[in-house]
Amino acid sequence: MKADCLLIDCHVATLVEGAALYGAITDAAVVIANGRIAWVGSRADLPAVEGAQVERLDGRWITPGLIDCHTHLVFGGDRSAEFEQRLGGANYEQIARAGGGIVSSVKATRAASEDDLFASAMGRLAGLKATGVTTVEIKSGYGLDRETELKMLRVARRIGREGGVRVRTSYLGLHAVPPEYRDDRAAYVDLAIDDILPAAHAEGLVDAVDAYCEPIAFSTEEVSRLFDRARALGLPVKLHADQLSNGGGAALAARHRALSADHIEHATEEGVAAMATAGVVAVLLPGAYLMLRETQAPPVDLLRRHGVRMAVATDCNPGTSPVASMTAALNLACVQFRLTPEEALAGATREAARALGMLDQVGTLEPGKAADLAIWDISRPAELCYWLGKPLHHATYVDGRLA
Known part of the structure; x- marks a missing residue:
């Protein structure tokens, strides 16, 4: 699989409906190609990726933007x-x-x-x-x-x-x-x-x-x-x-x-x-x-x-x-x-x-959707609702590009 970016050493809350709580995948990987999510899943199942810049996220969580x-x-x-x-x-x-x-x-x-x-x-x-x-x-x-x-x-x-x-x-x-x-x-x-x-x-x-x-x-x-x-x-x-x-x-x-x-x-x-x-x-x-x-x-x-x-x-x-x-x-x-x-x-x-009538484009982390991601300094997704005022945001990708 050819790609532009590979995110590893992370956990992902895909927010896909019907999956685990938050659609969570621990020890995950995300593959980005041409501004879209090409693959997301457990790192153990990661297919071979060519040409991608590898970003290690030190155990951070990723959610949809x-x-x-x-x-x-x-x-x-x-x-x-x-x-x-x-x-x-x-x-x-x-x-x-x-x-x-x-x-x-x-x-x-x-x-x-x-x-x-x-x-x-x-x-x-x-x-x-x-x-x-x-x-x-x-x-x-x-x-x-x-x-x-x-x-x-x-x-x-x-x-x-x-x-x-x-x-x-x-x-x-x-x-x-x-x-x-x-x-x-x-x-x-x-x-x-x-x-x-x-x-x-x-x-x-x-x-x-x-x-x-x-x-x-x-x-x-x-x-x-x-x-x-x-x-x-x-x-x-x-x-x-x-x-x-x-x-x-x-x-x-x-x-x-x-x-x-x-x-x-x-x-x-x-x-x-x-x-x-x-x-x-x-x-x-x-x-x-x-x-x-x-x-x-x-x-x-x-x-x-x-x-x-x-x-x-x-x-x-x-x-x-x-x-x-x-x-x-x-x-x-x-x-x-x-x-x-x-x-x-x-x-x-x-x-x-x-x-907004945009669910076919954004809102969950699934292959084919825009690579709009938020990366967080948290240990579990509930922290995004728990803290009031504490800086939690680490980085953002929009259309697969680091904002």
Whole structure:
């Protein structure tokens, strides 16, 4: 077998479903050729390899590169003042209705140049990469006009070219009603659906379409219009669903065969069952749950009972989840939502890939998939969920190249 790189003296958590815990292989070897995984297994079964650079990893563990499948990484300014307000007793809805929240980030994002947005996002991306992330989903939604939404999506594409990670973009035009449309909501919905989305799609800036379905955001009818337009353009959809209330978001995501329904703290059993039937992934976002000091956790037991796949993401954003560490998200998912470490790690690899429609490319360590690997200074995979703040990441490969 001809190869470019051979990794030995290591252990591997393949995260392949149905295998041993974590899909673990001890005393393993990984063969990389042309940016893909050519072979992975026990070193005792390693076939003859020609031409490969051999890397000895001194007993370290390898996992698939982690996947952050829900972020708002590109934005202007910050909202640390609102953090203080929440600590003083104000809740998310009160801040939003007073003109804060998403709208305050819109103002800062509109004022920022593409270079400014790129530079600030790269700083946050550094935190994700330092915790083993190789694929990032990035949403728009802080522009809420044609110029700025396209600007955000262009920056996201630039991060994919220059940031050393894979990037998937999501158009989130139905995130909030901008101030200039406060008295003509319907006109903004028309703009977001009939003007901005087609323009972004025509420029090749959109991989999926997202929306925020809540009483303080957009209705199921408005979101359905957006999703119908997305489908007409051949774009998959996903949804911020049932975060603050039971608005039927999980069921709406299921009706539209969404890739994922994200947050879902208030989803009902009926909504969960619909997600299971439709194959919708539940993306759990423990950073937002922590920062908003919520008390109703996602219905994890219902998700397990109905066989709904669970992904974990940071929800990195300026207002409700200023989290730029994937391993922190893993810890919080275990501590707050009672995921097992294996569920959490699968949620940041295999199920996160599924939530982005990328499971055929990344998310597990299997022959034929991209050689996106994270190498860790740990003695067992559970440490990735156990430590909070301890540096564990040793190195990352993206497309078979050492990042």
